Amino acid sequence: MNFKPQGVIPPIITPLTKEGEVNYPVLRQMINHLIDEGVHGLFPMGTTGEFYAFDNDTFRKILEVTIEETAGRVPVYGGANHITTRGAIELVKICEEVGVDAVSVLTPMFVSQTQDELYEFYRKIAESTKLPIILYNNAPKTNVTITPKTVERLSKIENIVGVKDSTGDMTNAAEYIRLTRDNENFHVLMGRDTLIHAGLCYGASGAIASCANVAPRIAADIYDKYKEGDVAGSLDAQFTLVPLRIACGMGTFPAVIKEGLCMQGIPVxxxxxxxxELSEExxxxxxxxxxxMKLIK
Known part of the structure; x- marks a missing residue:
């Protein structure tokens, strides 16, 4: 498995019309805007994309439009999130059929699994597909965590190529990195936008960063400058991004991300x-x- 998840990858928002339908022309606009600003991949149907709100037919069409408009310029990661193993496998199959480059699979929500049950959940999903799989730990949303030891076990499965850590716990992310550091085919992606630079310093391969929807160039600079050896520049970009991530606490996620894009003139x-909506204040x-941040005047 040669696929390496790396760089700054926005979990792209799903633009909606006033009637609550997917606005595909604006989705295409967002895709081109983000790629032009230098992101390293696109991730439709993640948490930021309100994955929980759409049926499978809409899920498929969003992926198809993203792949068509991206046209191979950057990798496309599909979110395949479901409470049951069979439901997740069904979404992975759709991802496979439409031709995404990799899939991200969130831990099941609502059900409080044991670590052995989580292991089996991911093992069976991996067994069902040849696509590269990224584990997704968003314990603050799901109340389910993938422990470092379970990630270490799962990293030995050939097509499980990485984990996204949205816990906000740097010790947890560091343990993911430490326990898998000898496996060159497994990579850790940061999922908390305030910790991208820190993750890179520890050995993470990049980040799936929701704020990259609003500030793609700033977020990409954290990675690009670090890789160029400009560690101070990377840290400066990180500090520039931080207030936006902290501001996300003002509303129910992802309201701040969508409002920020609207303020920039992108009608999502x-x-x-x-x-x-956010309050006027x-x-x-x-x-x-x-x-x-010099994103608007």
Missing amino acids: GKCLEPIG EKEKLKHVLQD
């Missing part, structure tokens, strides 16, 4: 209910953050 619409605070 609102989140699906029950997620509401919150919008004003976000506006100042974006102005300080």
Whole structure:
């Protein structure tokens, strides 16, 4: 398995019309904007893309449009997230059929699995496909974590090529890296946008960064400058990005990401209910953050 997940990869938002339907022309606009700004991959149907809101037919079409518009310029990672093993496998099969480069699979939500059950969940999914698989730990959302020891076990499966750590716990991410560091085919991606630079210093291969939707060039600079040997420049870019990530706490995720794009003139619409808009006070605070980042005037 030669696929290496690396760089800064936005979990691309799903633009919506006022009626709550997917706005495919704006999705194409977003894809080109993000690639032009230098991101290293695209990840539709992640948490930031409100994956939980769409049926399988819409899921398939979003992936198809993303692959068509991307046209091989960067890798496309498909989110395949479901509470059951068979449901996740069904989504992985759709990803396989439409031709994504890799899939990200979130831990099951709601069900509180044991680590052995998690191992079997991912082992069976990996067995069902030849696609590269990235484990996805978002314990703050799911209340389920993949322990470092379980990640170490799973890393031995050939087509499980990495893990995204959105716990925000640097010790956890560091343990993922430490326990798999001798496996050149397994990679750790940061999922907390405030820790991208720190992860790179520890040996992470990149990040799946929601704020890269709003600030793609700044986020990509964290990785690019680090790889060029400009560690100070990478850290400066990280510090520039941090206020935006902290601002995401103002609303129900991903409301701040969508509002930030609207403020930049990209008409991505609102989140699906029950997620509401930011208050006027919150919008004003976000506006100042974006102005300080020189993303809007």
